[in-house]
Amino acid sequence: MRRGGESESRGASLSELSFVDMVRAYRQHHISSAKTSGLKLLASPMSSAMTWLVIAIAIALPSVLSLALANVDQLAQRWDGRVSVSVYLRQGFKPAALQQLSASLTARQEVQALSYVSPEAGLAEFSRNSGFGDVLSGLDANPLPGLLQLQLVGGLDRAQVATLQRQLQEISLVEQVVVDLAWLQRLHQFMQLGQRMVFMLAGLLALGVLLIIGNTIRLAIAARKEEILVSKLLGGTNGFIRRPFLYTGLGYGLGGGLLALVLCQLALWLLSSPVAELSKSYDSEYQLIGLGFNHVGFILGGAVCLGWLGAWLAVSRHLHEIEPR
């Protein structure tokens, strides 16, 4: 665009046109190009709608996936604060030792809450929940160890939790320490993998959008080949010739972006009630993260840029072909 402006101002010195006239003509050509491009898109609504829809799907797919990841991430962050540690005690500990341990653990600042599950209580719960009640009643002795369940305070990082785990392990009364963190770490790893995959997918689909728009513009160019050649022979700058096609590409991008927003919103709307029910079953009031201002800006801006770039590439390629040799 800038190049067109520069070169057209250069033309003022060659012809009898004043600079003001050139700038005015430049602006008018922008307006008329935008207008005719818009009208042309609307003149063939079916084929335009098809192109818009293809672009919209290609943009909406990674957008919805990335929203889904953002939601999972938010859920994971909520659970971050609920790290629980199971401390299994050695067989045959003395009640006094247990009390001392409980007191010292409660005093630690990492520990928010502590509860003791005696071997008897553990066995009772296990036989109730597992359905092995008959088998268990046949046992001579209770095989279950005593269990201290620690609920840690929120905001601890992995290193702090690991340190706590090591310190607990060193206590003579303690048989084994199990931190309920492994699944969370795995979840984070999956999230990172997911994010990377969404990026890759978005990159590939962006390339797809570029090709779709480039190809659509190529067809528009083929239909106006004569006009381009004549404009070029009569002294049209590349910027002048490119302009209407750039607006057409922009129109495809903008329409596709808007339609992508509609598709994303539709997906969110379809997901919101199952998510609400699911979160109710977990006794929480989880609200889906929707499309924010940033998302909308990114999707629309990205779509418009892709449209513009696709058109620019297509026209430039054609213009290069008809340069003098």
Add this chain to the structure above:
Amino acid sequence: MIQLHNVSKRYPGGFEALSNLSVHIEPAEMVFLTGHSGAGKSTLLKLIMLMEHASKGQVLVGKQNLGKMPARQIPFFRRQIGVVFQNHQLLFDRSVFDNVAMPLLVAGYQPRDIGRRVRAALDKVGLLDKERLNPIALSGGEQQRVGIARAVVNKPPLLLADEPTGNLDPQLSADIMKLLRQFNELGVTVLIASHDIDLIQRHNKRLLNLKSGQLIYDGPASEMPQPTAHGELVR
């Protein structure tokens, strides 16, 4: 106005359309370019309007060396040359008026100026009453006149015409030539490629005769030697 120094044009594949051609055309001159098809007439015009670059030698138009012109200056160079194309290159998706207005639109003229200049040009070629028609509705001679109106609408100092009377009957051809001559009388340099020797000889102007890419005659049209039995001209 136009200077060619030892210009050769070789196309990919080895065909040499022009070889070692040197020509000098003064401002406000009217020159005919003739020769059989394939002699290099169109190639010469294409070099002058920068549709193609010379393979060797120098082409200067209005003191500008075309070989050294950066690509982004080519459009502004072309605006100074009016071209009447062999197949007239009119666009049939718009009216006669819009066709003639194209060079002005491309150059950035204001609508009020465009209207005035387009009507002046159409008046000159006698088609003022046809401005609203689609050029497809016009006869061959009228289409060619629209092409001439478009070529002169922004008053270029140089006018090139490639077979402007190609498919026209003698009367229409004579009209077209008369029209081109009128522009020359206003000071425009005119270069016309044509194989219509009879028509050319009626205007006693300078004639360049090309054969196989070489200049074999440069002088007044009336003095051009007649072809020999082999169809060749004697120098």
